[in-house]
Amino acid sequence: MSAHDQLLVVIDPVARRIDGESVRIAKDVLCAGAAAKICLPEGPEEFSRALARKGSRRPxxxxDDRALQRTxxxxxxxxxxxxxxxxxxxxGAxxxxxxxxxxxxxxxxxxxxARAVLDGVAHRLDLLVDDSDGVVLGDLSIPAAPACAAAAPASARTAAAAGGGPSVWDTCRSLVRTLVRPAAVPAPADGGRRAQRLRVEADGVVLSDLHDPVxxxxxxxxxxxAEVTVxxxxxxxxxxxxxxxxxxxGTAFRYRADTQVTGPVRRRTWTLRPQGWSLVLPQAEA
Structure with a gap:
């Protein structure tokens, strides 16, 4: 990017609050090297309006990453x-x-x-676009779902089914089991998460079907x-x-696209957009 370009510098309010000194430094460097219009939106709506009024200026x-993804x-x-x-x-933080x-x-x-903004080179990058018009710049992940709450003791379930609460004897037995349980039982390695039943297709080829725990x-x-790992x-x-x-x-699932968690949804398709956007990066050293 030439230093003679006109820039629209949109400073996210979270950045101003978390690290005002870095914001000031970046603003000074950009204003010293180019004709820069500074915008200080106070929220998402003002952020969107500032970007919509950029005209011929380069945004x-x-x-942080959320501000980049929003832009x-x-x-x-x-x-x-x-x-x-x-x-x-x-x-950001x-x-x-x-x-x-x-x-x-x-x-x-x-x-x-800031110097890369002024002296860097535009690189065309791939991205993913989903069927709800969302974009993914980096990683998309669908982790295992949170496990359901632990089931109640069998005696309590039996009593509840009979229409009454657990008896005093049931309560005593439960207390004894708690006291004699070994203290060194390790926590579940998966953090209490369970596999999901999902159908995963890559260009129509089934990588995992509903009978496969994912x-x-x-x-x-x-x-x-798009590189896919199941x-x-x-x-x-x-x-x-x-x-x-x-x-x-398949079953309702949530997914994380860059910084955003979305869902639950039952179906979603992501399509690759090769070289779908352009980002200024530092020039490669000779």
């Missing part, structure tokens, strides 16, 4: 994403809130990221294809595939 979002979603919904070059200066930007190759330091499904846009339990090897479209259906 630069200063914020891409808005541009996609406005059918501007394919023709728009986007830049980001990652600012340390750790997971900046993982997506880091994985895409964006520097996470305010100075380095513990995890992961999809990521790669180099011209884990069907400890006794089975993961199923790997490459596809242009992935459909998951």
């Amino acid at each position: 630069v979002v200063v914020g 891409v979603s808005l541009l996609h919904q406005g059918r501007e994403l394919a023709d728009q070059t986007l830049a980001v200066v990652p600012v 340390p750790g997971a809130s900046l993982e997506l930007a880091r994985s895409l190759g964006v520097p996470t330091g305010a100075v380095a990221a 513990e995890d499904v992961r999809v990521r846009a790669g180099a011209g294809h 884990c069907r339990g400890a006794e089975g090897e993961p199923v790997l595939a490459q596809a242009r479209a992935v459909t998951v259906s």
